[in-house]
Amino acid sequence: MSFKKVLIDNKSLIALLLLMGAVSLYSPNFLTVDNLLNVLRQTSINAIIALGITYVILTAGIDLSVGSVLALSGAVCASLLAADTPLIVAFMATLFVGGMLGAANGVVISFFGVQPFIATLVGMTMLRGATLVFTDGRPISTGDFEVAEAFYQLGGGYVAGIPVPILLAAAVFGVGWLVLNRTAFGRYVYAIGGNEQVTLIAGINVRRVKIVVYMLSGAMAALAGMILTARLESAQPTAGLGYELDAIAAVVLGGTSLMGGRGTLIGTLIGALIIGVLNNALNLMDVSSYYQQIAKGGVILLAVVVDSRVKSR
Amino acid sequence: MSELLRLEAVSKSFSGNRVLDEVSFSLFRGSVLALAGENGAGKSTLMKVITGLYTCEAGQVLYRGDIVSFDNPRHAMDAGIAIIHQELNLLPNLSVTENIFLGRELRNGFGLLRSAEMIAATETLLAKLKQTIDPKALVGSLSLAQQQMVEIAKALSFEAEVIIMDEPTDALSDVETRVLFEVVANLKLQGKGLIFISHRLEEIFELCDQVAILRDGKMVHVGPTREINEQELIRHMVGRELSDRYPYAAVPKGDLRLQAEGLCAPGISDISFDAHAGEVIGFSGLIGAGRTELAHALYGVAELFAGRIMVEGAERRLTSPQDGVAAGIAYVSEDRKGEGLIQIHSLKSNMTLGTVRKFCSALGLLDLAKESRAVEQFVDAFAIKASGHDMPVQQMSGGNQQKVSLAKSLMAEPRILILDEPTRGVDVGAKREIYAQIQSLKEKGLCILLMSSDLPEVLGISDRVLVLSRGRLTASFTREEASQEKIMQAAIA
Structure with missing residues (x-):
């Protein structure tokens, strides 16, 4: 009975371990330190975006604009660096831009009552357009100044043998977990998704909480955008296309309810890892990138169906 | 025929x-x-x-x-x-x-x-x-x-x-x-x-x-x-005479807590009354007479068209529940599912929803042990039956849910408590316990406004009864004057 409950409560983790076991049987290269670090590094961008989206989904919202926010923030960052802006200034300014773009979504949603799906769909379209205008449709190089060299470390550097993106992801997950589970704000996030009207009647500033949540989602997208830009040493106008879907998939695979009010960040991390391992495995198995998308979609569908079967029992 | x-x-x-x-x-x-x-x-x-x-x-x-x-x-x-x-x-x-x-x-x-x-x-x-x-x-x-x-x-x-x-x-x-x-x-x-x-x-x-x-x-x-x-x-x-189903004892009236002057809001018009510490005022009337609307206006859920609300002598403009809370007012909704409790969440997080900041350190981090102790106090005092603090409220009986709602509002240590149908969907035993709580809160000097369509309940525990009909105040009775017949007549006026 309790063993069964442990199984059900940790089903995402079990799915991840089963997947890893299966892949390691098929491909001996999988369980090497180099490859695992590689998987983690590739997963970190999606995980960071998914962290922000977890907050949003917990309030029963959705954020489709993260891919576009990522691209625009990356472009802003690259052009700042190309103008020899000090690293910390460029970094903070980019986070600020991402946060404000997200906050704009939040304002549209909580003050004008637009459905989150529509508001952020509009955000996705408009910000992609803004990115194309800003970049004139061409990549922006981070430039030849020393600051660009330092910035590269954000995406391509190592500390104590561990890629920097992994450390960044670990740090934001640590802080993100603390905020969600050990602060009043975190409680409000869950409460709004659980029942917005009850939360309002309890005297909580629901609008402010929502705006902050979307702001956080935007800032996380901006951080992911900087990691990507750093690694490529340039900002691509089409960067982040479709990233929102991978992030939402990670959140859902992690067991967070799209209805809001229920879910965990640990789950999201596991969900992101499942997607990361899957991508890696399909590469190791030399599956053509055309088939990869079909395979990935199939696995996500399977996971969600199994999940709802377990829940309804 | x-x-x-x-x-x-x-x-x-x-x-x-x-x-x-x-x-x-x-x-x-x-x-x-x-x-x-x-x-x-x-x-x-x-x-x-x-x-x-x-x-x-x-x-x-x-x-x-x-x-x-x-x-x-x-x-x-x-x-x-x-x-x-x-x-x-x-x-x-x-x-x-x-x-x-x-x-x-x-x-x-x-x-x-x-x-x-x-x-x-x-x-x-x-x-x-x-x-x-x-x-x-x-x-x-x-x-x-x-x-x-x-x-x-x-x-x-x-x-x-x-x-x-x-x-x-x-x-x-x-x-x-x-x-x-x-x-x-x-x-x-x-x-x-x-x-x-x-x-x-x-x-x-x-x-x-x-x-x-x-x-x-x-x-x-x-x-x-x-x-x-x-x-x-x-x-x-x-039919029946009222028995001791309703614990009641008068306490000396305290200071003036609430003055409502000519309140007009959606569903109510021109309502004026005073309420004191150590007093339970029952609001009676038919369904749709404006009780919930009045409660909403007094708590800031609905904005006033006209009139003013004075809390402890100071005028308060209440434009949202946040203002109500800030003015020392607590509200227990008649609609437990829609406005009272987050059904999928636990007893604990429901009970501390509005007051969770009180359990945070200077850094803003929650002291879970402190929160737990506060919750435990109310679980004991109200004899709430639950498997633990993490039990989702949707699995609790109506009576226990209502006690959680009441505890949630009292966590904020309010000066004025508005109870809207506090015993709806609650079994007889739990009703009696809730009445006893109301009496003891009154003795502690709380000012309580009781909105209820249950006439015997209003008569049983109120110090004064105000009757609403179609959004207006049609009668005011002291406990001694009030009777079911008189209230009924005022309610259909």
């Missing part, structure tokens, strides 16, 4: 509680029967037995001379017994015609809708009711009175012989009520039998031929309306 519907000694229990006890009555063709009784007397259970939502465990229902037992309301409707609920069962985004033919649309050989035919049939039905509603209009765009007419038309389209109306005039204006009465008189002439449930005594006397009175699940009186007067009707409804 031929008999349409007869109930013989119908009984029904819920978990050992007898809610209907050998109820018998007859409904005749071409007549209107009033079903009267207090809230909780068993009226709606009785209607649910007739329409097949519940099955009776003893006794029988005879319809046109045959014993019947319907599986569900749709079967009852097919047989000719229709019920029109207070909350109408129409889809606002469909047209009048589409609503009436929902689920039994007329189709041609290709499976396409025979729209013109359905629209014509709808027109005929509405004409029978002397209504000029456009059959193609969306139901959502109609007034409530018109929607009711659509429901009646729908019942007629099933060739209903028996039409039950549950408090149909509650949401209607006087003029609309007139129109409804004409329609009812017309249906009578067509030989239909109608059951009319209403709290408004004057309507019973005007409209109904027979009156049947339920009290605590028993039929205490059935007879022609003309053989009974208003006083007797009220006495039959109220």
Whole structure:
């Protein structure tokens, strides 16, 4: 009975371990330190975006604009660096831009009552357009100044043998977990998704909480955008296309309810890892990138169906 | 006069509680029967037995001379017994015609809708009711009175012989009520039998031929309306004397806590009163009289059009619940699911929802142990039965949920407590415990406003009773002056 409950409560983790076991049987290269670090590094961008989206989904919202926010923030960052802006200034300014773009979504949603799906769909379209205008449709190089060299470390550097993106992801997950589970704000996030009207009647500033949540989602997208830009040493106008879907998939695979009010960040991390391992495995198995998308979609569908079967029992 | 519907000694229990006890009555063709009784007397259970939502465990229902037992309301409707609920069962985004033919649309050989035919049939039905509603209009765009007419038309389209109306005039204006009465008189002439449930005594006397009175699940009186007067009707409804079901002791009145001056807000107009520390003020009135609207205005959920609210001598502008909380006001909603508790969340996180900041350190981090201790105190004090602090409230009984709601509002250490229907859907034992809590809070100097449609409850625990009718204050009684008869009379004024 309790063993069964442990199984059900940790089903995402079990799915991840089963997947890893299966892949390691098929491909001996999988369980090497180099490859695992590689998987983690590739997963970190999606995980960071998914962290922000977890907050949003917990309030029963959705954020489709993260891919576009990522691209625009990356472009802003690259052009700042190309103008020899000090690293910390460029970094903070980019986070600020991402946060404000997200906050704009939040304002549209909580003050004008637009459905989150529509508001952020509009955000996705408009910000992609803004990115194309800003970049004139061409990549922006981070430039030849020393600051660009330092910035590269954000995406391509190592500390104590561990890629920097992994450390960044670990740090934001640590802080993100603390905020969600050990602060009043975190409680409000869950409460709004659980029942917005009850939360309002309890005297909580629901609008402010929502705006902050979307702001956080935007800032996380901006951080992911900087990691990507750093690694490529340039900002691509089409960067982040479709990233929102991978992030939402990670959140859902992690067991967070799209209805809001229920879910965990640990789950999201596991969900992101499942997607990361899957991508890696399909590469190791030399599956053509055309088939990869079909395979990935199939696995996500399977996971969600199994999940709802377990829940309804 | 031929008999349409007869109930013989119908009984029904819920978990050992007898809610209907050998109820018998007859409904005749071409007549209107009033079903009267207090809230909780068993009226709606009785209607649910007739329409097949519940099955009776003893006794029988005879319809046109045959014993019947319907599986569900749709079967009852097919047989000719229709019920029109207070909350109408129409889809606002469909047209009048589409609503009436929902689920039994007329189709041609290709499976396409025979729209013109359905629209014509709808027109005929509405004409029978002397209504000029456009059959193609969306139901959502109609007034409530018109929607009711659509429901009646729908019942007629099933060739209903028996039409039950549950408090149909509650949401209607006087003029609309007139129109409804004409329609009812017309249906009578067509030989239909109608059951009319209403709290408004004057309507019973005007409209109904027979009156049947339920009290605590028993039929205490059935007879022609003309053989009974208003006083007797009220006495039959109220019946029992009030016993010590209600713990009450007066405490010395404290300082002036709340002054409401000429409050106008959605659903209420020109309401003024004072409330003191150590006082329970009961607000009585019919459903829809404006109690919840008043509570919302006092807590900041609804904004005032006019008037002012003074809390402890200082004027407060309340534009959101946050303002209410800041002014030291707490509100326990009548709607536990919609406004009171997050059903999927735990006892603990519900109880500390509004006050979680109190348990945070200077850094903003939650002290879970401190929170746990505070929750434990209330769980003990209120004798809340739960498997643990993490138990989702949706798994708790109504009484325990209500205690969690109360604890949640008291966590904020309010100066004024507004309780809206604090014992609705709560069993007798838990009711008594909640009354005892209210008494002890009063003794601690809280100012309590009790909004309740339960008359004995209001009389039992209030120091003063204010009566609302159609959004206005119509009477104010001290505990000594107040009686059920006087309150009833003021409530229907």
